[in-house]
Amino acid sequence: VITQILEGFRKKNKALEAEAKARTAAASVPAGRSASSAHRPPSTDGDRPRAATSGDVKSASTASAKRQSSHAPSASSNGAAHSRRVAVMVVPAAITAPVNLWNVAQLLRDKQWVSPVELKQGGAPKPSIIKIEHTFEDGSTCMFDVIENPLKLKPPDWSNVACVVVQGNTWQFKGWPYKSEADLFTKVLGVHMRTSDEQPNQLVKNWNVQKYVFSKEKVRQHDVAVTVTSFWQAVHKFLLVHKPHLVSRPELDQSSLGFLASLATCAPSMVRTHAGMRTWVAVAVQFSFDPLLALSPRVHCAL
Numbered sequence: 001v002i003t004q005i006l007e008g009f010r011k012k013n014k015a016l017e018a019e020a021k022a023r024t025a026a027a028s029v030p031a032g033r034s035a036s037s038a039h040r041p042p043s044t045d046g047d048r049p050r051a052a053t054s055g056d057v058k059s060a061s062t063a064s065a066k067r068q069s070s071h072a073p074s075a076s077s078n079g080a081a082h083s084r085r086v087a088v089m090v091v092p093a094a095i096t097a098p099v100n101l102w103n104v105a106q107l108l109r110d111k112q113w114v115s116p117v118e119l120k121q122g123g124a125p126k127p128s129i130i131k132i133e134h135t136f137e138d139g140s141t142c143m144f145d146v147i148e149n150p151l152k153l154k155p156p157d158w159s160n161v162a163c164v165v166v167q168g169n170t171w172q173f174k175g176w177p178y179k180s181e182a183d184l185f186t187k188v189l190g191v192h193m194r195t196s197d198e199q200p201n202q203l204v205k206n207w208n209v210q211k212y213v214f215s216k217e218k219v220r221q222h223d224v225a226v227t228v229t230s231f232w233q234a235v236h237k238f239l240l241v242h243k244p245h246l247v248s249r250p251e252l253d254q255s256s257l258g259f260l261a262s263l264a265t266c267a268p269s270m271v272r273t274h275a276g277m278r279t280w281v282a283v284a285v286q287f288s289f290d291p292l293l294a295l296s297p298r299v300h301c302a303l
Contacts (some may be wrong), residue, residue: 077147087239087246088160089132092167093148095120099165099193099214104146105130108232111225113216136236140249151175161286162243163189163235168201189238191231198225210234273302 039090091100095116099107102116102124120126130146134143142162150161158177166172170181178184185186190209193218204211212231239247 087162089146090164111228
């Protein structure tokens with residue numbers, strides 16, 4: 001499987017190189033002259049000026065229009081720039097929740113927890129949406145829209161809901177297009193965060209969600225950093241399995257392709273041992289190369 005994919009990459013690169021050479025050759029011919037006219041013998045009339053004809057005026061206006069259109073942004077290029085999928089993360093709306101729109105940016109970006117109550121009392125505004133772009137450990141990235149009211153989403157946008165930070169009340173999910181909490185947490189990553197001085201939520205204990213506990217004391221901010229790191233790892237793993245269309249992977253360079261090609265020959269023997277299987281999974285994660293995981297069902301089990 002890997003050999004076929006790598007061969008496809010090589011063919012694509014050769015086609016791109018041939019196309020680049022063709023463009024370079026075309027650019028070497030002066031504008032307004034074709035390849036055949038470039039070798040045409042000089043006219044016997046010398047440099048004698050001639051009167052401009054209607055054809056000359058039409059050609060000049062056409063060339064000017066082409067130059068202007070080449071500098072104007074095209075609709076297709078703008079559409080491509082905005083074609084990237086954005087994941088949706090939902091946080092509680094209550095001010096008493098440990099994580100909400102008041103402090104989620106400081107938590108997930110800076111790995112620092114600030115009390116939302118203190119932020120509100122200090123006059124900090126509550127944003128309606130927060131955009132966070134996160135780079136995972138393997139170099140892949142994902143853009144998140146953090147909101148508190150997903151009922152404003154359009155029906156197609158629900159497929160982009162990747163994570164929900166639960167507060168511990170079922171009314172948080174009222175009106176959501178899921179049959180039950182069990183159905184919700186099979187399609188969306190559920191996360192529950194609480195501080196160490198809070199009692200565990202009895203309802204959350206029965207939910208299939210990731211549970212995190214951290215200290216809100218400033219002298220133990222390293223607890224927050226560890227929690228946030230574990231959170232992003234869980235989000236990354238969930239996205240790769242359930243919503244890979246939301247993850248943007250870096251393109252493989254030639255050195256990476258060569259490395260994968262050399263490993264392709266020994267892959268079947270590697271996955272026969274437990275240590276080799278872990279190594280192969282690490283390679284797949286490092287290069288975000290999903291077809292590698294299809295080499296052995298045992299690799300899927302390891303994940």
